[in-house]
Amino acid sequence: MRSFSGRDILSLKDFERHEFMRVFEIAQQLEPIARNRRNTDILKEKTLVTAFYQPSTRTRLAHEAAMIRLGGQVTGFSDAKMTRAGDFYQESIKDTVKMLEYYGDVIVMRHFQQGAPHEAAKWASIPVINGGDGWGEHPTQVLTDLYTVLREKGRLDGLKWLAVGDMRMRTMHSLAYGLTQFDCPITFVSPPDMSLTDDFKKELSEYSLDFKEVEHVEQAIADADIILVEPVVQPDYSKSVDEREGELALTPANYTITRELLETKAKSDAILLHSLPRMDEIPVDVDATRWSRYWEEAFNGVVMRMALLALVLGKME
Ligand code: CP
Numbered sequence: 001m002r003s004f005s006g007r008d009i010l011s012l013k014d015f016e017r018h019e020f021m022r023v024f025e026i027a028q029q030l031e032p033i034a035r036n037r038r039n040t041d042i043l044k045e046k047t048l049v050t051a052f053y054q055p056s057t058r059t060r061l062a063h064e065a066a067m068i069r070l071g072g073q074v075t076g077f078s079d080a081k082m083t084r085a086g087d088f089y090q091e092s093i094k095d096t097v098k099m100l101e102y103y104g105d106v107i108v109m110r111h112f113q114q115g116a117p118h119e120a121a122k123w124a125s126i127p128v129i130n131g132g133d134g135w136g137e138h139p140t141q142v143l144t145d146l147y148t149v150l151r152e153k154g155r156l157d158g159l160k161w162l163a164v165g166d167m168r169m170r171t172m173h174s175l176a177y178g179l180t181q182f183d184c185p186i187t188f189v190s191p192p193d194m195s196l197t198d199d200f201k202k203e204l205s206e207y208s209l210d211f212k213e214v215e216h217v218e219q220a221i222a223d224a225d226i227i228l229v230e231p232v233v234q235p236d237y238s239k240s241v242d243e244r245e246g247e248l249a250l251t252p253a254n255y256t257i258t259r260e261l262l263e264t265k266a267k268s269d270a271i272l273l274h275s276l277p278r279m280d281e282i283p284v285d286v287d288a289t290r291w292s293r294y295w296e297e298a299f300n301g302v303v304m305r306m307a308l309l310a311l312v313l314g315k316m317e
Pocket of ligand 1: 132141
């Protein structure tokens with residue numbers, strides 16, 4: 001197996017099945033630290049640099065919380081406008097990263113340009129973790145989702161997925177790449193203008209992913225073991241900040257998972273994931289049903305980042 005030490009985590013397209021399983025093993029080993037709300041000293045000599053050019057609640061803070069749980073330090077920025085990268089100078093990724101690599105030992109970057117973390121990795125002598133790049137990928141989120149399924153179901157192979165939302169989303173791209181490594185048929189449901197592109201479908205077929213598309217969640221929910229939902233009312237991920245204007249349209253029923261739908265159509269033991277933030281595609285009365293697992297997913301987000309940081313910083317092999 002390729003070593004994780006010093007490695008960039010940019011895309012799940014690069015990940016092999018045994019590498020997923022190794023990350024999950026490490027996550028499971030480290031999970032009790034977070035579960036028991038303890039901090040350790042595994043990364044006590046290491047510093048995480050967060051470089052966030054787009055807003056984030058979960059990805060940035062879960063990485064920071066993970067670093068703190070492992071005894072490391074954190075520095076960085078959550079608003080590029082307050083740095084030379086976002087003000088008058090518009091400092092390049094190369095010039096910025098050439099500085100950041102002296103301020104810490106690993107960088108996690110979120111950027112509105114697809115491929116920006118890849119550009120950073122080209123110049124950085126320390127590992128770069130992709131915290132979401134434009135409409136590109138969101139690998140650490142999907143590692144979290146797969147780990148959540150493994151913990152909840154005890155396996156990944158043989159489970160049927162239903163993915164609902166905007167298929168242009170970075171999460172959906174990483175999910176599709178990730179599932180190519182497992183025996184997991186998937187059905188996609190999205191508005192026609194947010195569907196998988198022909199190029200991406202061709203690529204997924206080349207990777208032997210067993211997938212199909214339908215128009216309405218009601219056509220697929222009865223078969224699903226895992227229901228993963230993302231919004232169809234979305235910001236533009238290629239902007240640094242996309243602020244809401246006026247009233248938002250409601251999510252059409254085709255892409256909404258209601259309590260009634262779960263009670264009448266879903267498998268009794270299916271689980272419902274959402275990386276959050278949500279709009280109205282999962283109404284809040286679903287939270288207290290037996291299907292919802294998004295709060296567990298949020299906890300696992302910290303555990304997964306602990307595993308990735310320990311691995312890329314060479315403290316676990
Ligand atoms: N799930 C997710 O990426 O959330 P944030 O945008 O808050 O990081």
